[in-house]
Amino acid sequence: MFQIVEKRKLNDSMTLMAVNAPFIAKKAKAGQFIILRVDEFGERIPLTVADYDREAGTVTIIYQIVGKTTMKLDQLNVGDALLDFIGPLGQASELEGYKRAAVIGGGAGCAIAWPQAKALHQMGAKVDMIAGFRNKDIIILEDEMRADSDNLYLMTDDGSNGHKGFVTSALEENIENGADYDLVVAIGPLVMMRAVVGVTKPRNIKTIISMNPIMIDGTGMCGGCRLTVGGKTKFACVDGPDFDGFEVDFDEAIKRGRTYFDKERAAAREESCRLMEGAKNA
Amino acid sequence: MPNMQMEKTPIPEQKPEVRCHNFEEVTQGYTEEMAQNEAQRCLNCKNKPCVSGCPVGVHIPDFIAHVVKGEYEEAFQTIKLTNSLPAVCGRVCPQESQCESKCVRGIKGEPVGIGRLERFVADWHMQHGSDKADKVPSNGHKVAVIGAGPAGLTCAGDLAAKGYQVTVFEALHVAGGVLMYGIPQFRLPKEIVQKEISALKEKGVEINTDMVIGKVLEIDELFNMGYEAMFVGTGAGLPNFMNIPGEDLVGTYSANEFLTRVNLMKAYKPEYDTPILDVKRVAVVGGGNVAMDAARTALRLGAEEVHIVYRRAEEQMPARKEEVHHAKEEGVIFDFLTSPVQILGDENGCVSEIECVKMELGEPDASGRRRPVEIPDSKFKMSVDCVVMAIGNSPNPLIRSTTKGLEANRKGCIVVDEETMKTTREGVYAAGDAVSGAATVILAMGGGKAAAKSIDEYIQNK
Ligand SMILES: Cc1cc2nc3c(=O)[nH]c(=O)nc-3n(C[C@H](O)[C@H](O)[C@H](O)COP(=O)(O)OP(=O)(O)OC[C@H]3O[C@@H](n4cnc5c(N)ncnc54)[C@H](O)[C@@H]3O)c2cc1C
Ligand SMILES: Cc1cc2nc3c(=O)[nH]c(=O)nc-3n(C[C@H](O)[C@H](O)[C@H](O)COP(=O)(O)OP(=O)(O)OC[C@H]3O[C@@H](n4cnc5c(N)ncnc54)[C@H](O)[C@@H]3O)c2cc1C
Ligand code: SF4
Ligand code: SF4
Ligand code: FES
Numbered sequence: 001m002f003q004i005v006e007k008r009k010l011n012d013s014m015t016l017m018a019v020n021a022p023f024i025a026k027k028a029k030a031g032q033f034i035i036l037r038v039d040e041f042g043e044r045i046p047l048t049v050a051d052y053d054r055e056a057g058t059v060t061i062i063y064q065i066v067g068k069t070t071m072k073l074d075q076l077n078v079g080d081a082l083l084d085f086i087g088p089l090g091q092a093s094e095l096e097g098y099k100r101a102a103v104i105g106g107g108a109g110c111a112i113a114w115p116q117a118k119a120l121h122q123m124g125a126k127v128d129m130i131a132g133f134r135n136k137d138i139i140i141l142e143d144e145m146r147a148d149s150d151n152l153y154l155m156t157d158d159g160s161n162g163h164k165g166f167v168t169s170a171l172e173e174n175i176e177n178g179a180d181y182d183l184v185v186a187i188g189p190l191v192m193m194r195a196v197v198g199v200t201k202p203r204n205i206k207t208i209i210s211m212n213p214i215m216i217d218g219t220g221m222c223g224g225c226r227l228t229v230g231g232k233t234k235f236a237c238v239d240g241p242d243f244d245g246f247e248v249d250f251d252e253a254i255k256r257g258r259t260y261f262d263k264e265r266a267a268a269r270e271e272s273c274r275l276m277e278g279a280k281n282a
Numbered sequence: 283m284p285n286m287q288m289e290k291t292p293i294p295e296q297k298p299e300v301r302c303h304n305f306e307e308v309t310q311g312y313t314e315e316m317a318q319n320e321a322q323r324c325l326n327c328k329n330k331p332c333v334s335g336c337p338v339g340v341h342i343p344d345f346i347a348h349v350v351k352g353e354y355e356e357a358f359q360t361i362k363l364t365n366s367l368p369a370v371c372g373r374v375c376p377q378e379s380q381c382e383s384k385c386v387r388g389i390k391g392e393p394v395g396i397g398r399l400e401r402f403v404a405d406w407h408m409q410h411g412s413d414k415a416d417k418v419p420s421n422g423h424k425v426a427v428i429g430a431g432p433a434g435l436t437c438a439g440d441l442a443a444k445g446y447q448v449t450v451f452e453a454l455h456v457a458g459g460v461l462m463y464g465i466p467q468f469r470l471p472k473e474i475v476q477k478e479i480s481a482l483k484e485k486g487v488e489i490n491t492d493m494v495i496g497k498v499l500e501i502d503e504l505f506n507m508g509y510e511a512m513f514v515g516t517g518a519g520l521p522n523f524m525n526i527p528g529e530d531l532v533g534t535y536s537a538n539e540f541l542t543r544v545n546l547m548k549a550y551k552p553e554y555d556t557p558i559l560d561v562k563r564v565a566v567v568g569g570g571n572v573a574m575d576a577a578r579t580a581l582r583l584g585a586e587e588v589h590i591v592y593r594r595a596e597e598q599m600p601a602r603k604e605e606v607h608h609a610k611e612e613g614v615i616f617d618f619l620t621s622p623v624q625i626l627g628d629e630n631g632c633v634s635e636i637e638c639v640k641m642e643l644g645e646p647d648a649s650g651r652r653r654p655v656e657i658p659d660s661k662f663k664m665s666v667d668c669v670v671m672a673i674g675n676s677p678n679p680l681i682r683s684t685t686k687g688l689e690a691n692r693k694g695c696i697v698v699d700e701e702t703m704k705t706t707r708e709g710v711y712a713a714g715d716a717v718s719g720a721a722t723v724i725l726a727m728g729g730g731k732a733a734a735k736s737i738d739e740y741i742q743n744k
Binding site: 023041069084086087221226227252 | 453454455463491492493494497498499519520521523525529530531532535536538539542543547553554555556557630631678679680
């Protein structure tokens with residue numbers, strides 16, 4: 001069992017949790033993920049290692065509440081324990097040797113992008129962090145991202161905070177203004193990552209994106225996480241989750257990502273009804 | 283006087299029209315009376331041809347003789363001498379190509395139902411026997427076993443019996459390997475696998491789940507932690523795809539994913555959260571046990587029409603005969619000499635059709651089987667909403683890609699000395715599907731046993 005040692009709400013739908021998992025804490029690197037199971041009946045879901053403390057033996061995850069499992073997870077508190085916590089899985093991001101990087105996070109993607117910005121920054125690269133949110137109420141990790149980058153560009157779709165516009169406009173603007181990026185890291189919704197690649201590919205700036213397909217085992221056994229990269233089948237859990245943005249077939253990934261969409265919407269609706277019921281009865 | 287009845291004593295089964303809607307075990311097992319009757323068909327041959335057909339050399343006539351006398355616990359102990367998972371093997375061994383293929387009673391009539399008897403004895407023991415294993419005093423040596431499939435569990439059991447302190451590391455959240463995530467409940471109840479595993483734990487074997495070796499700990503670190511030798515039994519879990527257009531469509535599963543969702547993650551039980559698509563017309567591509575399991579699982583999930591699409595002929599199918607027979611009874615449609623060329627999707631990217639081509643048998647290939655060749659202009663389409671690829675698995679890549687000095691061949695199989703199961707890395711042994719590529723439970727166990735013996739010799743002579 002893996003005990004929760006910290007829980008912090010970041011906004012209405014996102015929570016940070018630190019979990020006691022000494023073996024994983026010893027090994028984890030930026031770009032890797034864990035798979036957890038809340039209880040015996042739960043699904044196995046993948047979440048990025050947002051941070052780790054090798055000494056304290058803890059691993060930090062940041063999750064967005066989107067469906068049944070993340071709702072169940074959010075019911076737990078400090079002192080409770082998770083049934084399974086497996087990792088570190090996937091390849092660590094290859095961030096060595098870059099001089100100037102733009103790290104782009106879209107919404108919840110910031111939770112995954114932040115550790116990469118931090119790692120790049122620690123390796124001595126100059127890092128521009130570009131973080132995009134729908135509006136100011138859902139901004140997360142602002143202090144952390146600011147601390148672990150040279151510049152933070154905060155973008156909101158409606159201009160309610162920071163600059164109005166999409167992350168791609170900030171990226172393009174920086175490039176026009178002479179930012180000579182040798183690396184762009186983009187993490188967020190597939191459409192956002194596709195749009196970033198639309199900016200970087202014509203300019204031939206190396207772009208790493210992080211893919212979030214549906215996963216079960218995370219060890220290369222089920223093939224559920226497969227995607228087409230450079231015309232070849234890859235398994236995101238062992239070959240990724242980072243891939244060369246120029247080579248990913250985004251259209252295919254967008255379709256596959258919807259496999260259980262209807263089922264899960266239904267399950268989540270049921271779950272939230274049940275939780276509300278519980279709250280009413282409490 | 284032996285019982286000269288030509289056929290095996292029939293074994294009670296759930297009726298096909300009933301069982302294809304539930305996940306309960308299909309074959310219900312012999313009663314004592316039936317077991318007696320079947321055991322009496324054994325001639326107790328002096329030269330024991332049947333034993334040579336069993337990869338672990340179960341003392342077949344001896345255990346059957348005990349059954350005849352009603353000494354079921356003795357029969358069990360006899361089997362246990364060489365086979366640590368009899369309840370599993372009795373159910374899933376391909377007996378027709380192993381022990382039973384060598385039985386003299388099979389020359390005229392049907393062979394003795396060795397598998398059925400083995401199962402009877404193991405089940406009898408589970409109900410009536412006791413597993414108060416005497417814990418062997420520790421010899422102070424530590425061994426790590428990576429992978430809790432039949433190979434790893436057998437190796438762990440044998441070493442524990444010799445006094446080794448054995449720790450098993452398993453990547454998934456439960457131990458059992460394919461026995462838990464692949465082979466379905468209706469063929470091998472998970473409770474049986476877990477009972478076998480509890481018995482191991484009682485012997486003192488420590489099982490650590492949720493540990494992906496190569497990621498959380500590497501083999502070198504395990505050596506540093508004081509493990510003197512290592513056994514790698516990580517199996518062949520990497521699913522193959524055909525690389526035809528449309529394999530990325532929603533509704534195309536690898537058999538591993540399909541079966542894992544249902545078996546390991548229990549998608550068929552409403553109290554579990556695991557989603558699985560609600561499919562009605564399914565094509566399963568392949569002709570092995572995995573394909574049969576996927577097809578029959580699809581039926582039980584409520585599919586109305588399930589096809590097995592196999593590019594060779596019926597006689598060439600590698601699946602256990604009994605499973606093919608069961609699948610047919612349950613209404614699975616077999617399309618032999620048929621090979622998929624592409625999967626087609628609708629506007630949402632969901633599977634809508636599979637296009638296949640008809641084959642005929644040509645000249646024998648390297649394996650001696652007549653090779654299927656395409657019949658020109660024979661393409662046709664079937665309307666389906668799900669395609670399951672069950673065309674084989676390759677060895678798991680995680681260990682070999684993270685362990686220095688561990689050699690693998692072109693197919694990804696770990697290279698070992700076939701007698702000792704020694705790998706190219708000192709102190710590291712391997713067996714099972716990780717070495718042979720996808721094979722059978724009993725071969726994996728045989729390999730695990732051989733490795734345990736070598737590990738013991740290695741440590742004692744160090
Ligand atoms: C390698 C990897 C790293 C990830 N890291 C993080 C992270 O750090 N923080 C975080 O909040 N989420 C992360 N995710 C996504 C997270 O796994 C899903 O949000 C989670 O599985 C949803 O589970 P659920 O049961 O709550 O929702 P479900 O009921 O399963 O799904 C609810 C909704 O989310 C969508 N969804 C389901 N699975 C995924 C998925 N894998 N990715 C994106 N959307 C999905 C569904 O289509 C549905 O609309 C990561 C995914 C991967 C593969
Ligand atoms: C659907 C299906 C049906 C089958 N039916 C039959 C049948 O009827 N009869 C028969 O004889 N055979 C059958 N087989 C084949 C048989 O199950 C296998 O040959 C056998 O299980 C191989 O045993 P193993 O111990 O080598 O590997 P596995 O059973 O594959 O076990 C390997 C274990 O290692 C774990 N692992 C992998 N990598 C790591 C890692 N890095 N760290 C830690 N753990 C790891 C895996 O999670 C797994 O639990 C079937 C196979 C399948 C898939
Ligand atoms: S272990 Fe398998 S092959 Fe050996 S006797 Fe038993 S059923 Fe036959
Ligand atoms: S060959 Fe058949 S009849 Fe002879 S001992 Fe073996 S099981 Fe009995
Ligand atoms: S999650 Fe199963 S292969 Fe990647």
